[in-house]
Amino acid sequence: xxxxxxxxxxxxxxxxSGKTSLMMTIMGxxxxxxxxxxxxxxxxxxTYKPLNERARMGVGVLIQRPPTIRGLKTRTMVNICARNRExxxxxxxxxxxxxEFLDRDINHHFSGxxxxxxxxxxxxxxxxxxxxxxxxxxxxxxxxxxxxxxxINTLLHRGTKFPKGKRHRDMGLNGQKSALxxxxxxxxxxxxxxxxxxxxxDGVMCCSKNAGEILRWIREYGYQECIRCSN
Amino acid sequence: xxxLEEIKxxxxxxxxxxxxxxxxxEDLSRIESHDARKFINVGVDTAETGxxxxxxxxxxxxxxxxxxxxxxxxxxxxxxxxxxxWLKDYSWKSVxxxxxxxxxxxxxxxxxxxxxxxxxxxxxxxxxQSCLYIAKDRFSQNIHNIVxxxxxxELHIINGCATSPHIASGLHVGVSEFYIKKGAKLxxxxxxxxxxxxxxxxxxxxxxxxxxxxxxxxxxxxPVGSLQMFPTTYLDGEGAVARFNSILxxxxxxxxxxxxxxxxxxxxxxxEIISRGITYGGTIIARGDxxxxxxxxxAHLECKGLILNxxxxxxxxxxxxxxxxxxxxxxxxxxxxxxxxxxxLMARGLDEEEAISTIVRGFLNVNIEGLPxxxxxxxxxxxxxTQKDMM
Numbered sequence: 029x030x031x032x033x034x035x036x037x038x039x040x041x042x043x044x045s046g047k048t049s050l051m052m053t054i055m056g057x058x059x060x061x062x063x064x065x066x067x068x069x070x071x072x073x074x075t076y077k078p079l080n081e082r083a084r085m086g087v088g089v090l091i092q093r094p095p096t097i098r099g100l101k102t103r104t105m106v107n108i109c110a111r112n113r114e115x116x117x118x119x120x121x122x123x124x125x126x127x128e129f130l131d132r133d134i135n136h137h138f139s140g141x142x143x144x145x146x147x148x149x150x151x152x153x154x155x156x157x158x159x160x161x162x163x164x165x166x167x168x169x170x171x172x173x174x175x176x177x178x179x180i181n182t183l184l185h186r187g188t189k190f191p192k193g194k195r196h197r198d199m200g201l202n203g204q205k206s207a208l209x210x211x212x213x214x215x216x217x218x219x220x221x222x223x224x225x226x227x228x229x230d231g232v233m234c235c236s237k238n239a240g241e242i243l244r245w246i247r248e249y250g251y252q253e254c255i256r257c258s259n
Numbered sequence: 260x261x262x263l264e265e266i267k268x269x270x271x272x273x274x275x276x277x278x279x280x281x282x283x284x285e286d287l288s289r290i291e292s293h294d295a296r297k298f299i300n301v302g303v304d305t306a307e308t309g310x311x312x313x314x315x316x317x318x319x320x321x322x323x324x325x326x327x328x329x330x331x332x333x334x335x336x337x338x339x340x341x342x343x344x345w346l347k348d349y350s351w352k353s354v355x356x357x358x359x360x361x362x363x364x365x366x367x368x369x370x371x372x373x374x375x376x377x378x379x380x381x382x383x384x385x386x387x388q389s390c391l392y393i394a395k396d397r398f399s400q401n402i403h404n405i406v407x408x409x410x411x412x413e414l415h416i417i418n419g420c421a422t423s424p425h426i427a428s429g430l431h432v433g434v435s436e437f438y439i440k441k442g443a444k445l446x447x448x449x450x451x452x453x454x455x456x457x458x459x460x461x462x463x464x465x466x467x468x469x470x471x472x473x474x475x476x477x478x479x480x481x482p483v484g485s486l487q488m489f490p491t492t493y494l495d496g497e498g499a500v501a502r503f504n505s506i507l508x509x510x511x512x513x514x515x516x517x518x519x520x521x522x523x524x525x526x527x528x529x530x531e532i533i534s535r536g537i538t539y540g541g542t543i544i545a546r547g548d549x550x551x552x553x554x555x556x557x558a559h560l561e562c563k564g565l566i567l568n569x570x571x572x573x574x575x576x577x578x579x580x581x582x583x584x585x586x587x588x589x590x591x592x593x594x595x596x597x598x599x600x601x602x603x604l605m606a607r608g609l610d611e612e613e614a615i616s617t618i619v620r621g622f623l624n625v626n627i628e629g630l631p632x633x634x635x636x637x638x639x640x641x642x643x644x645t646q647k648d649m650m
Contacts, residue, residue, distance in 0.1 A: 055606055057602050057606070058598065058602060078605070078611075079602055079605040079606055080605040080606075080608055080609060080610050080611070080614075083605065083606050083607060083608040084608050088606075089606050091603065091606070094603055095597060095599040095600045095603055097600050097603070097604075097617075097618055097621050098563075098621055098622060098624075099620065099621030099622055099623065099624035099625070100617060100618070100620075100621035100624075105607070108604065108607050108608070108609060108617070109607045109608065111608060133621070150607060154607060154608065
């Protein structure tokens with residue numbers, strides 16, 4: 029799998045095919061063992077680099093079910109993500125409808141939608157160059173899905189919400205970001221700009237095509253067709 | 260593996276109850292600097308900034324006592340007993356001298372203690388501070404305190420207990436009787452900073468009347484020989500509320516057996532006990548006992564412990580319901596820091612050590628109501644310093 033600078037890839041695959049495992053492995057979480065192959069980021073082999081070093085190099089992740097950390101306020105977490113970057117946390121929270129839980133313990137009794145918004149707020153503060161998003165739309169109600177989509181686009185410098193006076197062709201001039209997005213339902217594709225889709229089946233990448241097209245085929249024929257196709 | 264041992268018995272004969280008096284100090288800036296530093300550590304500000312009054316007892320002598328707000332009475336218990344004949348209706352009425360050898364010593368060889376009373380309807384905005392300090396080696400400080408919050412009053416007491424850095428050993432026995440009348444609210448924040456060979460046996464009983472509120476915060480972050488306390492609170496009036504928060508850190512050789520019992524005697528009463536303990540080489544027995552006697556009460560207990568490196572943590576949550584219609588629950592967890600939490604923070608760029616210390620800080624960050632800002636900062640700093648020893 030190769031994700032070029034500025035590209036957004038969608039990762040499809042049935043339950044248990046290894047999508048989340050792949051993402052966690054790229055980020056460097058424990059519990060995943062690389063038996064062969066390697067991970068290269070910004071020209072550097074990061075296969076055995078510790079998690080936090082990957083984060084510092086610019087890999088960021090939206091976790092599906094992040095743990096609660098008692099006593100750690102969401103606001104503090106956002107500041108941790110921002111490191112030394114200047115950031116108006118209240119303003120960012122306002123934009124992402126996070127104000128209400130900004131001073132609550134991170135992820136404590138958060139709803140599905142709040143978790144996604146909080147994770148995106150953290151990533152926006154962190155500004156990674158490769159953004160890994162594990163089902164950004166799951167648990168998000170219809171009202172908020174557009175907001176989540178906008179937040180992702182803005183984060184990837186691909187949205188329609190850009191500073192006044194700028195033209196469409198100026199977008200991304202300051203360096204685009206790459207992304208790998210896992211989706212089950214494909215709903216998020218209605219809201220974010222994508223470049224490519226890939227299908228992971230049984231631990232093997234078996235397709236690489238236009239994301240929207242893959243989604244239509246899966247909707248029409250299910251993953252059975254992907255299986256048939258890969259054999 | 261760490262061994263669970265019984266708390267070592269304290270031999271009263273090892274400690275002396277008679278020492279020389281200390282002079283009264285009108286101007287607190289004249290307090291010796293090593294003492295003042297100790298006072299500050301336990302929340303007692305010698306500049307008295309943002310405090311409504313101060314009571315300081317060194318060994319057996321009250322060295323400073325001043326209340327700067329109308330409607331607040333603060334004096335030594337000895338004085339109060341001389342002044343108010345009615346005090347006999349409160350004194351030793353909640354705690355029996357025969358409870359154990361410590362209460363009996365506190366009764367027979369009392370070295371003062373404080374009497375604090377807020378008059379009806381008086382709401383004291385700033386906290387009162389009291390400090391019980393042991394400066395004499397091998398001294399047994401036997402204290403008797405009474406606090407009365409009259410009807411509709413409000414009061415926050417910051418009670419700091421500490422020992423001089425120069426003593427090798429000491430014993431603190433403190434009997435406290437608190438009375439919270441109808442609609443009154445008492446916040447009581449106790450911060451302890453003892454020594455490695457100091458033994459501490461507080462004995463506290465509180466009665467709360469209708470609509471009264473007790474918020475009790477207990478913080479012990481520094482080494483202590485052994486500490487054993489199990490304050491009991493009776494919620495006697497309808498709608499009375501009690502909340503206990505404790506933050507305990509047990510370093511190598513420290514033994515903390517700490518808990519509280521709340522007896523819910525009236526309908527609509529509510530109780531909550533939250534305790535957080537970290538042991539790194541010491542023993543923590545975290546107890547909590549909620550007793551529901553009538554229908555329509557609500558009580559919850561939360562007890563969490565972390566074992567870093569080595570140490571022992573035993574959580575003993577107890578719930579007793581005597582009738583149908585009580586709503587009681589508890590949640591207890593003992594273990595290590597969740598790896599998922601560490602990695603979550605590492606994915607945001609922290610290294611492992613920073614991640615652990617962030618989690619520990621959060622773990623100890625129980626929301627303590629009404630702490631003056633300076634004291635909150637001081638505690639945060641102490642927690643950070645303690646963390647260095649833990650790692």
